[in-house]
Amino acid sequence: MGENVLTRAERRRRSEARILDAARALFAEVGYERATIRGIAKAAEVDPALVMQYFGSKQELFQQAVQVSPAAEPGAEELVEHLLGTLNVKLGELPQSSLAMMRSMLTHPEAAASAREVLGRQIDRLAGSMTGDDARLRAALMTLTLLGVTVGHQLLELDELRGVPQEELARLLRPSLRALTGPDVS
């Protein structure tokens, strides 16, 4: 019967992608609890039941939507400088999946676990480049400093950080983070 414009598998793939995009956007905007299956389906222009059909549950949809690819995770080999490069990403074009995770990390247990994992990995990398017995602790404080700034900027949208260029923030934070680096530098 002639060629179809879209095969079924192709349609399915596109619908899934649209749902995931809509889910990421909504989770990032209002968090896990306030984001609804019906709302996500509406944004993706699909039937609400389809979302359940594809992903099984809201929780599984959330997991697939927010999982950050390890490649996209910030590395920290050059320590502070690279961390501030990371900051640029964090402050500018932080992927929506990360925003969605961060938005829900205080209220949704699953998101909290994910946050602990991601932060833990970053702390590990940082601590690996540092010496001293409290290296992990200092690495954690550096990571949490960036987390605080990111929360204030991206999620709370404090007026004080409105429209401040990333370079300015990096410039101001550099000495502060270096102070946590300890005696050793990279």
Added chain:
Amino acid sequence: MGENVLTRAERRRRSEARILDAARALFAEVGYERATIRGIAKAAEVDPALVMQYFGSKQELFQQAVQVSPAAEPGAEELVEHLLGTLNVKLGELPQSSLAMMRSMLTHPEAAASAREVLGRQIDRLAGSMTGDDARLRAALMTLTLLGVTVGHQLLELDELRGVPQEELARLLRPSLRALTGPDVS
């Protein structure tokens, strides 16, 4: 007819107090959306309808539960040192009302507004003790640093901060915050 053990006004006052305590605890533990009127009532050992009767709505209950007394708000006259004193409070015995507010600040609009207000006041106080045209920005970064540490410690409960004494954290953070203070000291 003789004296009653408890007058009605007294009973009412005690019930209200128990409800507010339970509300603070639940809001702090699971956030605004997951805390339910019924759950709060059960914890306070009162009828759910009573909560509505007393407070009108869940939102009003939240407001009354989380409102932080201005006296309890951290001051910052001696700048870094006092801020680190503040940190002690933040890390040790942060009042449950503040925890409840922080827990919900990323997902509940009302809590977000409250957080912006409290953080803004702290930034104002800090900036008042600093000079330079970017004083407010640096003050904001200092405040967000402490916010990040508090979130990581109190809400995400990162392993890296488990059981670390406040003095240790203050010691490690002091140079970092001083670096944001800028050329002027208090």
Added chain:
DNA sequence: GTCTATACCGTGATAGAC
């Protein structure tokens, strides 16, 4: 296989019995 219709539950909130 895809979607329509609906069941079912728990929520905040209300009205009215006691």
Added chain:
DNA sequence: GTCTATCACGGTATAGAC
């Protein structure tokens, strides 16, 4: 004044029509 019964709503999930 207190509480039982119920409402309307919105959420997840499912059964069955196409």
